[in-house]
Amino acid sequence: MAQVEYVEYQVGAAPDVGELTELYASVxxxxxxxxxxxxxxxxxxxxxxxxxxxxxxxxxxxxxxDNCSVDAGSGGARxxxxxxxxxxxxxxxxxxxxxxxxxxxxxxxxxxxxxxELIGLVRVVSDNCSVALVQDLLVAPAxxxxxxxxxxxxxxxxxxxxxRQLMLITDDDPATAAFYRSCGLRSLDQTHGIxxxxxNFAS
Numbered sequence: 001m002a003q004v005e006y007v008e009y010q011v012g013a014a015p016d017v018g019e020l021t022e023l024y025a026s027v028x029x030x031x032x033x034x035x036x037x038x039x040x041x042x043x044x045x046x047x048x049x050x051x052x053x054x055x056x057x058x059x060x061x062x063x064x065x066d067n068c069s070v071d072a073g074s075g076g077a078r079x080x081x082x083x084x085x086x087x088x089x090x091x092x093x094x095x096x097x098x099x100x101x102x103x104x105x106x107x108x109x110x111x112x113x114x115x116x117e118l119i120g121l122v123r124v125v126s127d128n129c130s131v132a133l134v135q136d137l138l139v140a141p142a143x144x145x146x147x148x149x150x151x152x153x154x155x156x157x158x159x160x161x162x163x164r165q166l167m168l169i170t171d172d173d174p175a176t177a178a179f180y181r182s183c184g185l186r187s188l189d190q191t192h193g194i195x196x197x198x199x200n201f202a203s
Contacts, residue, residue, distance in 0.1 A: 007148055008053045008116060009155065014043050015051060019118045027138045035203075046135070047128060050155050052120030052148050119143055122152035124160065132160040134168035153183050169197065 015023075017039050024032045024039070032038050043049055120139040126132035134156055139149045160166050168185075170176050177187065188195050 006055050007119070007151070008055050009050055009151065010053070011048070011050050011155075013051055014049075015118050015121075020121075023118050023121060023138060023140060026140050029138065031201075042136075043123065045125070046123040047126040047132070048156070048159055049121065049123035050152055051118060052139070052152060053116040054119045054143070055116040120148045120152055122156050124156050126160060126163065128163075130163065131165045131167070132156075132163045134166065137168070149179070150183055153180075157183070169195075 020043070021033055021036070021039050032042070119142075122137045123135055124132050125135050134153070137149060137153055137156075139146075139152070157166060166185075168180070170180065181187075
């Protein structure tokens with residue numbers, strides 16, 4: 001695992017397939033990693049996504065409680081949000097890289113210049129009109145409860161704040177449910193609604 005003092009968040013900066021697969025494997029999402037062809041397509045088919053990368057000099061290899069809190073009151077590692085975060089369209093997101101970055105907001109680990117280790121991702125599928133599905137929200141297990149997941153989710157919620165329905169499907173787990181409720185989401189039963197789904201586990 002990389003070392004982290006702060007976390008850099010980027011919109012639209014696609015990781016390479018290898019590090020993306022490693023992140024999904026770290027949380028046990030074999031529905032993706034058992035089908036390598038999916039890893040080449042998931043971000044290209046997403047409407048919007050944000051990555052989180054570890055930067056700095058604090059080890060993540062052991063106790064997460066000791067390894068993520070470097071800024072009192074921040075709820076986790078310090079955030080260095082690059083210039084393309086939460087841009088309203090793809091053109092501005094692509095153009096941000098040409099505007100220059102504060103050198104203090106870049107880092108280098110694992111041999112990737114200007115980019116720390118990939119530790120989190122949120123991606124959304126949407127018609128950009130009436131509905132948005134938070135398809136994936138994942139954070140490397142070594143830094144759970146450090147504020148990275150909530151930052152990613154809130155960024156997605158802000159990006160789609162004008163959309164009528166923002167929804168997601170997740171495991172029926174008390175801690176997971178508590179996390180999403182803490183971010184302002186409600187379960188379907190709280191809205192007097194019901195949901196239906198079909199899974200194709202062979203795909």
